[in-house]
Amino acid sequence: MEGELxxxxxxxxxxxxxxxxxxxxxGSCIVxxxxxxxxxxxxxxxxxxxxxxxxxxxxREWSAVSPEMAIPRLxxxxxxxxxxxxxxxxxxxxxxxxxxxxxxxFMCDIxxxxxxxxxxxxxxxxxxIAGESVGGPYGRSVFFDVAAGTVQxxxxxGDMIEL
Numbered sequence: 001m002e003g004e005l006x007x008x009x010x011x012x013x014x015x016x017x018x019x020x021x022x023x024x025x026x027g028s029c030i031v032x033x034x035x036x037x038x039x040x041x042x043x044x045x046x047x048x049x050x051x052x053x054x055x056x057x058x059x060r061e062w063s064a065v066s067p068e069m070a071i072p073r074l075x076x077x078x079x080x081x082x083x084x085x086x087x088x089x090x091x092x093x094x095x096x097x098x099x100x101x102x103x104x105x106f107m108c109d110i111x112x113x114x115x116x117x118x119x120x121x122x123x124x125x126x127x128x129i130a131g132e133s134v135g136g137p138y139g140r141s142v143f144f145d146v147a148a149g150t151v152q153x154x155x156x157x158g159d160m161i162e163l
Contacts, residue, residue: 012045012064014077015146024141028111030067030094030118030134031142034074034127035149036083042146043078045070050113067114067121075125089130090122091151091163093142096135111135131163 005013007023015021021044023031028048035042045064052066064070078088095111115134122129131151133140139156151163 007044007046009046009048010064012043012070012074012077014041014043014074014081015144016041016081017147019146021144021146022142026094026140026142027096028094028114030092030111030114031140032067032071032074032118032122033091033093033142033144033151034071034078034083034088035091035144035146036078036087037089037149038087039078039081039083040147040149041078041081041083042144042149043074044142044144045074047114047118050110050117067118071118071121071125075127085126088127089149090127091131091144092118092122092129093133093140093151093153093163096139097137133161133163 004020004022005015007013009029013021017040023046030047032045047064047067047070049066052069095115097111133153141154143152154160
């Protein structure tokens with residue numbers, strides 16, 4: 001699997017070597033990237049919800065619907081390919097407030113909820129967050145260069161940062 005792999009919302013994938021994992025149109029979702037620097041192995045999950053329903057847990061084992069489903073699964077997949085927990089760093093992006101209105105009752109805090117749950121799951125797994133690009137009013141596209149271990153975040157306002 002060499003080249004660029006585009007993930008859709010709710011998906012996760014592993015890449016190695018020269019692979020680039022990417023996802024576009026990230027608003028309130030959280031994109032979580034795990035990287036083993038020595039194994040040159042990475043994983044990405046595009047997480048759209050703060051928590052999974054019982055139906056999700058029963059039927060969508062491979063999905064990245066929520067942090068508690070996606071991040072442990074991604075970690076298992078990486079460990080099956082030789083990654084070690086003590087070498088894995090995490091970078092996260094997203095969690096934007098895409099509905100910035102004063103009296104918002106629908107999805108106003110969803111990005112914040114996904115972010116809080118993501119941070120909690122990462123901590124519970126004994127992993128550490130090496131970089132973040134979270135919050136704000138802009139959408140993002142995220143590109144994870146597995147060989148370099150860098151995550152580039154392109155904002156809809158034209159800005160870019162590297163984690």
